[in-house]
């Protein structure tokens with residue numbers, strides 16, 4: 001039978017995936033209070049949630065998962081019954097320049113939340129769930145064949161994936177040691193609206209639109225498995241309410257793309273949308289210095305979640321990409337606001353001074 005909750009704490013709900021999760025939960029469960037705790041780092045943006053900000057079951061708290069008093073106050077004041085934990089430093093390139101920040105937010109921040117849940121919930125309670133949103137990157141890198149399953153051993157290879165893997169280990173340790181009710185899902189690369197333009201797809205859309213070089217790392221041979229963000233949010237909703245406690249679920253699109261093929265597809269699409277001569281966007285492709293330790297291939301076997309919970313992606317990649325490009329072109333102000341200020345310094349360091 002499905003679990004129900006009166007109050008759900010979503011961390012990192014002003015970020016890319018978090019905002020889609022918050023929107024879905026607020027709209028689908030009007031009798032449940034959805035509390036969004038977000039520090040509003042460079043990646044957090046309340047503009048992502050303007051459509052639901054006045055709903056009576058939505059509450060925003062600006063706060064840091066490393067502020068123990070803040071977390072304890074929230075648990076006490078709102079009687080939190082479930083946590084959907086998304087707050088994290090999420091960009092691999094930034095983790096290469098600043099690993100410590102990733103350990104502090106992604107590892108210690110997760111432990112702080114686990115401690116608050118442990119303090120406030122009965123051991124083995126069936127009324128509660130601590131749900132950790134993780135990544136396929138914890139499994140390491142694949143060769144030309146094979147898929148990550150839930151049984152694949154962890155083998156993280158970037159500071160980002162090492163921090164997420166460590167956090168997952170703590171979540172499982174709290175389940176084993178203290179009987180904290182937990183679930184974990186490991187998802188592949190998401191794309192869609194409200195994604196910060198440091199990530200490949202929105203960065204490429206932004207640069208093509210502005211006729212700027214589109215940076216492709218190395219030879220563009222690396223492969224990622226892409227999933228539309230609203231399909232990820234639907235999977236999270238399902239696991240939160242119906243997933244088996246103590247379980248791990250892999251979530252992916254069965255949708256592998258070599259980076260260079262994806263960028264070429266995007267260029268063709270953008271030529272059409274912007275009424276530019278065929279082939280003009282492809283001329284913007286610029287092969288740049290590779291990411292250090294760049295994982296070659298990720299690919300997820302998501303047959304468990306399909307078999308046990310009936311989830312599968314709702315959109316074909318071409319449809320999802322089309323919708324995504326339309327959204328970025330229609331939301332110029334959002335993109336311009338987010339790419340002014342600090343983003344310019346990041347861009348200069350990452351792409352122009354290397």
Ligand code: NAD
Pocket residue numbers: 011012013014015016017018037038039040041042043044045063064065066085086087088089090091105109133134135136164186187188189190191196
């Ligand atoms: P994002 O960078 O867009 O958003 C992260 C959010 O966390 C931001 O709103 C930020 O303000 C908030 N945050 C950061 N540090 C915080 C702190 N100390 N306290 C409170 N809030 C803080 O990230 P995203 O791409 O939406 O990813 C969300 C989660 O999903 C992450 O845990 C990530 O590891 C995981 N994930 C992402 C993908 C992907 O493709 N983007 C895929 C699989 C899993």
Ligand code: DAU
Pocket residue numbers: 090091092093134135136137187188189190198199200201203215216217218220222223224259291298
């Ligand atoms: O696999 C899930 C992960 O996907 C999430 O856990 C991470 O939070 C998320 O950032 C994402 O990580 P990636 O490193 O795969 O995503 P990114 O968009 O940074 O890069 C996708 C691929 O494109 C990767 O092979 C690197 C390459 N790339 C990226 C950028 C930013 C380029 O070639 N050029 C670029 O400018």
